[in-house]
Each structure stands twice: as C-alpha cells, then as structure tokens.
Amino acid sequence: MTPRFPSSARDILALFERRGAEAVDVPVIQPADPFLDMAGEDLRRRIFLTESETGESLCLRPEFTIPVCRMHIEAAEAGHRRYAYLGEVFRQRREGGNEFFQAGIEDLGDTDINSADARSLADALALVTMLMPAQALTVSMGDQAVFEAVLASLGLPRGWQQRLARAFGAPDQMAAALEALSSGSGQKTELDDAIAALVARDDRAELEARIAARMTETGISPSAGRSPAEIAGRLIDKARLASVRLAPEAIAALQDFLSISAPLADASSTLQGFAARAGLKIDAALAAFDARVAAIANAGLDLGFIRYDAAFGRPLDYYTGLVFELHAPGQERPVAGGGRYDRLLTLLGAPAPISGVGFSVWLDRTEQAREI
C-alpha cells in the first residue's frame, strides 16, 4: 500500500474480506467508449481523455462499475460473483479536486434480487459506519420499478411511459415532460398528403415502402441508421396520440406519487394508501417492494433511518430497481451511492441478461466529514 492510499485502506480491504467480497485490480487507463456509451456525451467534458497511438479513445478511470462489469463479461463468468475495489478515480470537477478514492462492491449474477439488494445496502452501511463511526448516517432510497409500475397502471401509451421513465429522478425534465404531454405541444406532425393518407389508413406496409423509396431518392441508407420500419411505426403511434392529452387525473396521481416520502418502515402502507387513493393496481410492484423491505430488515438493518423517496431515481436507462444514497450530517452530497442496474451488462455486450447491484463510497467525502 503506497502512502498515497488513504489511511483507512487496510481496514477497508479487511472489511471486504470479512464480508466475502473478492478484491479486484482495475486498470487506471480504460477505453473511453463504454463510459460515454452508458452515461452519454455530457460525460466527455468531465473525464480525462486521451488517445492511443492507433487512435483508440482512452480515459483515466472515472468510476469502477463499468470496468468491473466489463471484466465479468470478458471472463465469461457464470454464476454469482462479488467484486470489491479500492482505488482512485479521475474526474474534471470545478471543486473538490480531480483525483480521489472510491471503494465499493459490485454484486453480479445473484438471482435472489432482494437479498442481493439488502446485502449491498448492508455492505455500504458497514463500510461507511467503519469509516465514520461517530456519525448519525441516514439513507435515502428510491425504486425505479415502482415508478414504472405506476406509469403502466395509469394506462399511458408506451412511448409516454418511456419518456416519463427517462425523466425519473430529474425534476426539471419531469415537469417539462408532464407539461408537454398535458398541453399536447409538439404532438402534431406536418406531413405531405400522400404520407398523411397512409398514416390515416394505418397502412404500415405501404408506408414503410414509401419511406424506403424516399430514403433511396434522398441518399439516406435504409440500413445504416433508423430503418423505414422504425420511422413508420413511430409515425403511426404518434398520429394515434396526436389528439390525446395526459389527463388531469393522471397528472394528479403522478404528482401525488412523486411527493411520497416516508420512513422505510411505513413506506409500504403509504404506497398502498396512494394506490387506493389513485385507484391504481400496482400489486406486483408493491409485493416486490415489500419483499425487499423484509430482506433489508432480515439483514439486520434498522429501517428507522432509511427513508423512501418516491421521486428519487437516476436518469440513466440502465438502472432498473433499487437506488440508494448514504448521507452524513452536515454534508450536502452523499458519502455513498448505489443501485440495481440489471440492464447494464446487456448494454455492455453480455450475451444474456446478468443482474447487478452495487455501491461506491466517496472516500474523499468520508475523510472530509471525519474532519468536521
């Protein structure tokens, strides 16, 4: 262990071992594309990019989850593995320095989702509690799956559900999306008569043929980018919804839902109350939620200091269920963050779906909080 590492490094590695997670080494220099593909183009200005001699885009490791998942996929690991890491990450930040340490555990391939979720939360709490023993930590928790169940049970069109699901966790975008869907702005489409007639007749086959012909005429490859089938399908869906507006009751229900905030011990009954009030059937999602709460209680965690916030989510499309953050008193930003990302490994190229849940502790923040 070089002096560069935080003084707590030995304790952290010992805790990983006690909790049965295997420490892995992740190279500092990583291909940049997987990070940009997952987090989006906006990440480009926040990471340290360089290029290899052969033109490959490389970056300094901005986080651990994606490299660990890629190692798991490349090794063609079957079954359940828990990978632990401790090391520096590099990000361009206006405040707080560009290099800092993170430690965490990625739990891949466990099919018992509830116990994996509970264990991840317990591991994160154990690690942060060890690092900041005297601090009264609080946990906030959210659930992408409950929100998606609410959207589905409101009977919203699929495209709308997806649009709102993408805005989950981003209040400004959520407000903008709700406003657009309730006012109908941007839903009308100006089409030339021939295309409009085909859309009105719902003649998908002829529409696709027209679009393909038009692509050929205008020099757009029908196979390189969006296909005629995609354009025709979305055009017909959009036309069907052109005169439909998000109903005031649906907006009220969504706003009611998003304002829910309750201690985890009361979250189930609060959600049931909401479902009854709004007349929604979200039983399966609530059952899954309850099973997770039970698993968390079984893992010996005190539900009293965990708070469920219905609006808490991350606007990244690979998060699928649980998200959580650990907060220390007097610190605005979380000292640890985690969540379930069952879509991530497939997006990174895994041939079959692999479930995953994990967390990362910001060691710069735990150190800082200790000094306060």
Add this chain to the structure above:
Amino acid sequence: MAVTIALPSKGRLKEQAIAVFENAGYSIRQPEDARQYRASVDGHDGIEIAFLSASEIARELGAGTVDMGVTGEDLVRETLAAWDEKVEISARLGFGHADVIVAVPEVWFDVNTMADLNDVAAEFRMGHGRRLRIATKYWRLTQQFFSRAHGIQVYRIVESLGATEGAPAAGSADVIVDITSTGSTLRANHLKILDDGVILKSQACLVTGKGVLAGAEAALAREIVGRIGDSLR
C-alpha cells in the same frame, strides 16, 4: 500601450468589419502588402488592428492576446468555456447572420421537435445497440443544447470538419448540428430543421475582452464601443 482589435482577415466579413469601423470614424489604413497582418487607424495611434481568421479571433480574445475583435457569436460561445467570464458582446453588427440549428433527414417524418429526437435517441440505443450520431463542429453548443437544455444523454458527437450537411447521406452520422443562413444547403441535402431546433441565432459581433475593460486602456475601449454603438443606430 494600445488597444488591439482583431478583424477577420479575408472575404466579405473583412470588408463589412472594416466598413463598421469606417462608419464609426475609424479609418483603417490597410497595409500595402496584403500578406501583412497588422494595420493602423488614421488619427488613432492608440489602436492597433490585427487581421486573424474568425475562429482564431474568439480564441485570442479568450486568451487576452487581443483586446477587442469582430467575430461570430457562435464562435465565441463554441470556442470559449465560460465565455461570459472572459469577454462581453459589446455590439451586434447586423451582418454575418447564421443560425446554429439541429437538422434531421426529411424522411424522418415522425420527428419535428427535440422531444421527438429524445424519444428516438433512447429507442435507437435500445434497438441498435449504439448511440445516435450527431455530426458537428460545434461540440460545446451541441452538448449544452442536448444534454443540459433538453436532457438528451444518449447520443454521440462525430466530429465534422467540413460539409457537415453531407454526413447523413455519407452514413457517417444520423443528425447534424450546423450553421445555416438561408437553409438552401440543408434542403439540397434533404434535411429539415426541427421546430425548436434553433440553438443560436448568430451574427457578427464586436467582442471586448474583460481584461481590457479592467485595465489602463478601459476608457479607450469604452469609447470605441460607444462610437460603434452610436454609428449602428
């Protein structure tokens, strides 16, 4: 000490910039040798003119190596991070109009707005396993508009150094962000501008570095801004 003003080094932009200064009473004595990139102003020994390419002007203003300059607002906003901490736009000069816009293939009949494009970008990534590609030379403006103003994350910028409007037909990109003044190049390439796809309505501007406004030559710089402002009324 002098105030250095950078003007475009060639073409119509150069002529129009010189005319703006003439109208404000600053007669620029052009060098006899056209390869000479420095000039002076009759009766104003405190002003030096430097002829630079339009994109260099924005960069040099940001670095503080020239004090004032005439360049496009698009180049100021694109070239300089936190541009408004470094320079101010002192006057909009009424020429060099160009809009920075988002355009998609005409045949994308279902796409008229950025909200449509957001839906399409998300579906595309799920369906094709890669991000929708945007060809542009405006990295910064594109990121600000897509990521921050519209919350679109899953796209990829493909750098384009010329003929951006040809990228969709060439198969190197799906969408473009580019400048247009009349839209005719876009139409010729069968592209359409999204209804809310105008990122910036740009024109040539007189731009002043914040450094000179805080320094010994501040009075002279303000006088130049004032006279040009008056002459435009």
